[in-house]
Amino acid sequence: MEKIGAVLVIGGGIAGIQSALDLAESGYKVYVTEKTTGIGGVMAQLDKTFPTNDCSMCILSPKLVEAGRHPNIELLINANILKLDGEAGNFKLNILRKALFINSEKCTGCGICGQECPVESIDIYNEHMVINSAAFVKYPQSVPLVFSINKDMCIGCGICQAVCKAHAVEYFQQDEEININVGAIILAPGFDEFDPAPLQVYGYGKYPNVVSSIEFERILSASGPYSGMVLRPSDGDIPEKVAFLQCIGSRDVHHAKPYCSSVCCMYTAKEAVIAKEHQHQVNPTIFSMDIRAYGKDFDKYIIRAQDEYGIRYIRSRISSIEENPRNNNLILNYESEDGSLISEEYNMVVLSVGLNPPDDAIKLSKIFGFELNEYNFCKTDHFTPSKTSKSGIFVCGAFAAPKDIPESVIQASASAAHANILLHSARNSLVTKKVYPPEINVEGQAPRIGIFVCHCGTNIGGYVDVPSVVEYAKNLENVEYAEDNLYTCSADTQIKIVETIKEHNLNRVIVASCTPRTHEPLFQETIREAGLNPYLFEMANIRDQCSWVHMHVPIAATDKSKDLVRMAVSKANKIEPLQRTILDMNHNVLVIGGGISGLSAALGFAEQGFMTYLVEKTTELGGHAKNIHASIEGNNVQEFLSNIIEKANKNENLKIFLESEIDTIEGFVGNFETKLKSSENKENDEGTLEHGIIVVATGGEQYQPTEYLYSKDPRVVTQIDFEKMLFESKFDEKVNKIVMIQCIGSRNEKNPYCSRVCCAEAIKNSIKLKDLYPEKEVIVLFRDIRTYGLKEKYYREARSKGVMFLRFEEDLPPELEKEGENLVIHVDSPNIGKVDLELDLLVLSVGIHPPYESNEKMAPMLKVPLNDDKFFLEAHVKLRPVDFATAGIFVCGLAHSPRSIDESIMQANAVVSRASTYLSKDEIEAEGIIATVDISKCSGCGLCIETCAYNAITMDEEKMVVEINSGLCKGCGACVSSCRGLAIDLLGYTDEEIYLVINEFK
Amino acid sequence: MEDTEKTEEIQVIAPTDKVTDENWEPKIIAFLCNWCSYAGADLAGVSRIQYPPNVRVVRVPCSGRINPLFILKSLQVGWDSVLVSGCHPGDCHYISGNYYARRKFSVLDDLFEFMGIDKGRVNFSWVSAAEGAAFANIIEKVTEKTRKLGPNRLFKEL
């Protein structure tokens, strides 16, 4: 059965888009179906994202625009799946595209229909808090930017069809069924947030000042209903006291979902911090049980929230809310830690709602035939976390289990990796490389500029006197041709532009219309089809930054348009053609570190036929996982480990170097050369390895405790030692009372982060003990139990089996005292006060910390940064979690941050997919706009080397001048303005061009 | 509010008119970083938020690209004031571009003061892609501030 080199991605959220981009870049045709009328999912509704407080739109919309314009990606909006048949490698799907009543080919997204529509309807994007028209776009930066008609709100008055200059409105558009043929399917339908209304107790929907967290997210957003001000819905005042209630709809066996939704603790902290930032009068208080800040830099965020922003945390679960009718305030009754009953009045309450499986989960599972787990999320196997029960169908994002954006992006790339492995034989089969006519050489030619001024229906023409701008443009320097069009971006006008270029043999083109951010690639593509170098093009934004914002002063708007066109012409006179540097791509891969992550990544490459070298420092493979017998879910880790090691040894595309270390690494993406040396630095006969990609999987080490008499008294052990006793039946039956202490070596001054796995480890071992010896007594002393996600059920199981949990505060840790022979622990717990526990065995839950010396040696060698906890620092915590800023180098496993085995495997697969975007090509095209250095002016001071975030600049030792690696340079220009000798310039934005524009002041 | 008669437009000098004091309108050049501030300016357009027409935008890849000499040159050529706007810290598409910009411009501020250039003529701001209204407010404030400062005669007398 012949494999199809195409993939269907279900769901246009951040996960769906990330997997689509990875696969499109790896040579596959990708279809993305999106239920609503625009991609972006829930992330598009967020104002800021934790832990960096990034503006969600700033980091998301470039990815959406890229997906919208990618030649290999086809977006099918307003669509859902009807039928599936076929099997892995060759699926046939029947998709229903619901009518939009507006032809998306013709619609230019100008928005006149929405403006003139007399009907006001509710805007779902803004959670029903803003009004919208019946003809609407999902949100202003939607991709694709096409309008649609909400049929139930529309009264059919016909005005939108009349005012639409592009004749795009089609009232009789029918739903359309299309059939597509793909090799693999990736499920990324995301989640539905829990609707708190059924829980009458919290008064959501009844009391106006009780809002859900997603509604509060819109309130915080500058484009939201209150323009970013934190106000109360009941009277528009600033709420002084705001309460955030955690675990609404999560960790609730009776009324809602038993699992933990993983992200609420963090997004609540962020919403509280941003609310405080927007309105200093706001004093947020967060009511939670545990604070589950388990991810990278999460704990630091919580500490900053408390210290710097004064966010108050109260450890108590609110049972009910009443409203004080006089002022719509809300009265919260709760039991404080020490048991006293408190009643407090708050101006506003935000319910941190959990994540439910999407409402069409059951329907999808029926159509596709994959299994759901007990919570109706998609069932996955522990050691292959992105594979569903049906082969050829993979899953990523919140539909697999509630997870935050970085984990979703990792799993998106991981699922793309599985698709890669399945279909790599059919790579590039359905992807047509566009053929362009030969590029005309314009060197030495005098500039002959053509200008196309757009009316954009009435959006520009209605306010700016377009004909007078065209007249004005005609007699500017070197302007050969100027005309105006109704819609310059429409398909027929592209053909006209190509003809005009040939007819008047123009060698520079200027389009005065809307924003270059979305339309520059489109016009560059068009002039390339006319044989012109795409960089011989300049845009003047006379719509979004002129006609639309100066509607009441048309004369001034027309003058401004003339200025902008004049400035574009002056720049156009100086621009030069640019070539994108081509680098050849060596298809071999070097994986450093032989733990589970290293092995999984190495196998991911080898199975696609890429030659992979695996370097392991110690004498055997397995890394940290060697000490783990079982996961908390009960999967046999040792058995999995031996299978994977056996598979690795057998795979002939995989060459393993034990007891070896990296000696030197030279080169850059696609052209690395590495010399190995054996651990005891014996000579190594392997010579230098040539490869294109590097994967850092150097893992982490267990903290060796010095406190609590560890290694001084045999009765003090770590969880690993305890696990060995239990699983290798070496447990001394005389031991009756066991005490465990959490957060040893984590969340303290030296390691201010949570090691994420110790809670699960402690609970796994306690359950194992209680199963073997039910009568033994186990007490766990903890600061927070962070069994996030679907692990919550085991925390409940441990409690039901008699394991006792006692909380202690960070500043009052338990003290161990040796009275004669027996050991006593003094604990001062907030809920039951001081207590002394005699014990026979003390188990310390020790954290994971990075291998400090080897990381500090490896980082400068690879020229990649470490974060202040000395873990490796990835390019972007949210959207490029496994890439380094330096192209071609990736990181996964404990080297990135502490994580569980399945999460490490997921990250390893993610690296495979990310690297495949390079490995799938024989040569890679670098940026066209790059910096170049004039060595006659370079004084070799090296300031630019530090400035460059992409390590694209290196010092040429003999000539003592700098060199710029065009393959790595991203064209940001930071080095240009840092250079004292004006030796560096940025092609496409040269100093000369910018000065010319500045001189255009009239 | 759409009032009954047609709103009369502010009479703005056509490019070729001689600059006389009474019908003078400030001219402001703005260097906007492509990924955040330029996107914020576009959002103000998409949401049809009106702001004064005195600004002419120059798009650069990153605020890190803006060379202090551009600012000086702009004032020298006659622009009445300069606005430089980049991404909020942490948002930068090129990771650290805007950190360098911030440090450079804080030094520049003192230099301009030392050179006797009125502080109001050079403005720095950080606008994200979602802050359309914020961008419009900044433009209004800078335009009003420049209007109060009057035409830029600094380098004319040199």
Next chain:
Amino acid sequence: MDEIRIGVFVCHCGTNIAGFVDVASIEEYVKTLPHVVFTQRNLYTCSETGLLAIKNGIKENNLNRVIVAACTPRTHEPLFRGICSEMGLNPYFFEFVNIREQCSWVHQKEKEKATSKARDLVRMGVARAALLEPLEKFQIDVEPSTLIIGGGISGMSAASVLANQGFHVIIVEKDTELGGQLRNLHRLYPGDMDSQKMLSIREEILKNPKIEVHISSKIKNIDGYIGNFDITVLKGEKEIKFGVGTIIVATGTDVLKPKGLYNYDGKKVITQKELELLFKENQFNSKNIVMIQCVGSRNEERPYCSSICCMTAMKNARVIKEKNPDAEVFILNRDIYTSGTYQEEFYREARKMGVIFTRYNESKLPQVTEDSVIYYNESLKEDVEIKYDLVVLSTPLVTYHEESKKLSKMLKVPLDEFGFFLEAHVKLRPVDFSNDGIFVCGTCKWPANVPESISQGYAAASRVTRIISKDTFTVEGATAWIDQEKCIACEICLKKCPYKAITRDEEDRVIVRTVLCKCCGVCSTTCPEHAIDIRHYKDNQVESQITALLEEGEWIE
């Protein structure tokens, strides 16, 4: 704009006004109003002396606005407008204030209040006069030719009348020959004339050089307006384009084939049309004939009477009786409609010849079995069975629904609920459409017999002659006008204009074809952007009258 100089002529109208309104005080008061430079009172302003007074007033004081406060504008406005244009003053600079029918005559017992009302009315008139603008009535040239759609008897009649007056006529007929339904008829009542003789008109048409006939061709597209219609006709594959001044719709109707009623099979149970065919090919030899009236009409689906079936049935019955006197002919009917003198006579003769008319009730319809018709006889109060060897069903005329719908869209003329064309006014403009230059005649408007169709044809021809007999068509000056700056092209006005005067031009802008605009002003009130104003009834003119309702200072700024 030169200075506004208003002259006000207040009329006594004998005692009709002066008797009940203090005309002198009105004249004094008017002097105080802005822009008024001349006032005068006349006994009878509409008399010769009155008109002369106005002419002199205009000349001596070079007035550029004239106001007459007298009777109702509906009668004398054209008269005074004529005087103004005689004096070289644009007729639209004239304003009429009604202080007789709507003041003095109806407030005879309250002179004071009547005078105060008259003062207000004149003040309002002066306020409006100050804002009046000059308008031109203008001419558009007219193509002296007519397109007739449909070559049936009524279309042919209209064509022959017009051709004989020397006008160029074009007939478009979708069938392969002219004649329409007439070709299927055997004999015509009342004089039993042979239908073929009536068809003689067909040869006359074909011979007439003034008439251009296109058979088996259909109308593809119609654009333009009165005097300047551009027509595209589709003849097989070929397209013929030509221009005409006027259009007559005479598309006719067809006889309903009563599928599924009284188990009609076209052999033993046939329609009147099929019966006449038998006569023409003289294959008729049945002895016992039962006719059933109102088959498929005056019921739920078609609740109208087709008015010709009764006479047709009786005509055919008499033909049968003539051929074979002892043939048995029953006519089962609900009512017999024979209006007018000769039709009633025709009905009495049929009975004399032995045709048996029996009544059936709508609630109990007759049944037609293999060989007999069973109907419930009201008087005998029981079912009666009649043996038959032929049943003839009288079915109604029905429209060619699809073609009419397409044609109505092209001509932008309305259809009624049954698909018949809807004339401008059932009584006063029976063969006109409300759109200028388009007329209708024959059964496509409503079922009609041959004489009625012919007379309607002639009527339509005479209505056409009024237009194409003159080489220009004068158009009202006061029309709607669209300000393209404000117009967002939402097409509310376009859909609302009863005269389809608003349309899209080549640059896709919404414009008013002033030639068709009747200045009712509806488009202006419904325009959401206030982009349309009506010349001579402009918003600011009406608002000036509203403001002038109260004395200066009496209303709040």
Next chain:
Amino acid sequence: MTESKSESEKEFEPKILGFLCNWCSYAGADLAGVSRNQYPPNVRVIRLMCSGRVDPNFVIDALIKGADGILILGCHLGDCHYGEGNYEAQANYKMVDKLLKFVKLDNRVTLDWVSAAEGTYFAKIVTDFTNKIRSLGPSPLSKKSNPSIEIQLKMKAVKQVVYNPRIRKLVGRERNITLNENVYEEIIDKDEFDLLLNETLEAEYVRNQIYFHLEESPKSVKEISNKMGIDKKIIFEQLLVLRQRSLIDLSEIKGYSPVYKVKK
């Protein structure tokens, strides 16, 4: 020789504006004249070609200028010289009537049909209407009853609603989509449309009042709510719409309440 001031003080003489259509009601009025039917002299007539030409703007303007009553007379439905002009008059009147209910002035405007042959009926209508207005007393907006700032602001809001393109579009398309067919060839249920129109009228009316209150002086939600006697939540929601259309802006924050001002 105008009436002496004191005399008119005694019994109130309403001043009524009449809009008559040229073809039917104006002719009817003339017939009343020809047949010497007597009726009170309080109506001042403006002749328009069709009752469909009576722009809602004219009616509101007349009320603001102090007319005590407004009488709109067109042809009987089906008789209109221009086909369906009077149906438009009816649709416009229905909208104006709903709107004037907000300021309790709806009883001062009426719409009726008079054919060219109904002279006596015309006289009867004028007589009845004049008496009704006389019983109502002078219009609260006329100078005699020196109108409060409050009612004047409300009328400014009403005028802005009638001027609002959204309302005029709904009224403009009402008959097409509730009688013959909308663009989907369906017919919109009459009451459903009325509900939509009512909601739109009410919303725009409240928004305009908020705008004019802010035009007077910057205020907070609480202050506007006290002035208008409407619940703070609704005021806040409508105020957000004005902000979304960038007609108003934040002026300052007093304590915990933001204060808004009109954007010039």
